[in-house]
Amino acid sequence: MSQAKKENKIEKDIRDSRKTKLDDSFIIKDFLEYVPYELGGMNMLHTKVPQIEEIIEDALANAVREGQPQLVSVVDRIDLTDPFIFFQNAAQVDQHRVFWRSAEEDFVMAGSGCASQMFTASQNRFHELQKAWNDLRAKAIVYDPFEQKGTGVVALGGFSFDSAEEEKTPWESFPDSQMTIPAFLLTNRNGESYFTTTVLIYPEDHEQQIVHQILEQRALLLKESRDVPDLPERLHATELNPEDWKASVKRATDDIKQGILDKVVLARELRVTFKDPVQIAAVLRELVNTQENSYIFAVESGGDYFIGATPERLVKVEDQQLVSTCLAGTTPRGKDAEEDHALGQQLYHDPKNRQEHEFVVRMIREAVEACCYNVEIPKAPVLYPLSNLQHLYTPVRATLENGYTLLDVVERLHPTPALGGMPQKASVTYIRENEYLNRGWYAGPIGWFDRSNNGEFAVAIRSALIQGKEASLFAGCGVVEDSDPEAEYEETAVKLKPMLSVLGGL
């Protein structure tokens, strides 16, 4: 797009945004008084926004008047920016980096720093988090002429699989739930980059100091660099107790036959060590380039990273339109088209895999029907290909009833029988008592939401906890009555491959 056309589009965006009916809880400034500013020598800011000094001054005045901190957020459009270089640069800002790449659209978010953070740790964690979010967004001042998805005040993060899991090792750095509102958020969507700056201003803050810090950190984050970090070099990879794990699968099939439960997902762990501390930006880029149809995510917490490439959406909500995914039942990809087709057909007609899948569809249908109308679920699954394996897949579409939020649906769905089992409560207890590892955030909801409560959560499978020069990789499989421990072991080995391949190669 030419510069003149871009300017015109911006003018139009600004006019449109003034027409848009905005949530009463947000104070949107009159964009007419906006003047342009640029970041010296770095990515040019094409957008007309109020001067940052003015924004901070107003927010500070509010904070002083109210006697409490004021959250303020401003969105700019910038030159298309490489999210991996942004993520790499962000390591110099602080230790709150987050990353998200959608599985199905051109949509990437990379966050740096922390304007605010929400934590909850009770049985009621989703509800409490929603309450904290409602309070926070109601008090925010947002300057957003573009109104694009994933810009402005956005929270990114996740939840542990099981809030009642007591043993924390090796997840000490990851609280039960943590949603971060990044200080700086790069949002790339449909070939455009947006840059959100969000600050929490305290009554005692100094305007000039805050402005200086913001400009300095923006310049650092948007600095162009050809510095490409290397992928890690692996020293060792050790499977933890493979024989014990197979025995636990056998026990689970016996327990299922006895009617204790219908299905349970059992996971196992691979411990890996590296020559040097892992450069997460390099790993993310490799995952984005190699893992089609997958959500690529990373959350940094206390110096550790939780990172993964999961194909499984939990739920997405956009303007009350809900999409969920039933994904369970697995076979490898073939060496050539013929073998691939044969394996897919075998999976499609295999009663054991169909049963694994059916439990998921049944539970998601019930949960979605309780809070939605226009529920559409095809009668039979289709095949869903990933780079190295294929799944049975049934999409779910519905309209969310007014009054329900994305987090309400996360609460109802998590964990689906693709991660927990059937019945839900019994299987989570079974996992807590019988699985050898501590799940922490593995298989928990991971994702984001914005100030309109639009957003998306995936389930954090095919993932790794990275701690300096060490990592734990996780993968699980759905155990039903007819599961064969050896076959389930092979299935988890295939599921570990995408992460293993970017963490030192296969």
Ligand SMILES: C=C(O[C@H]1C=CC=C(C(=O)O)[C@@H]1O)C(=O)O
């Ligand atoms: C629990 C995992 O996968 C789930 C998702 C899709 C297919 C699955 C299966 O066929 O067993 C699992 O339910 C994992 O990869 O760690």
Ligand SMILES: [Mg+2]
């Ligand atoms: Mg399976």
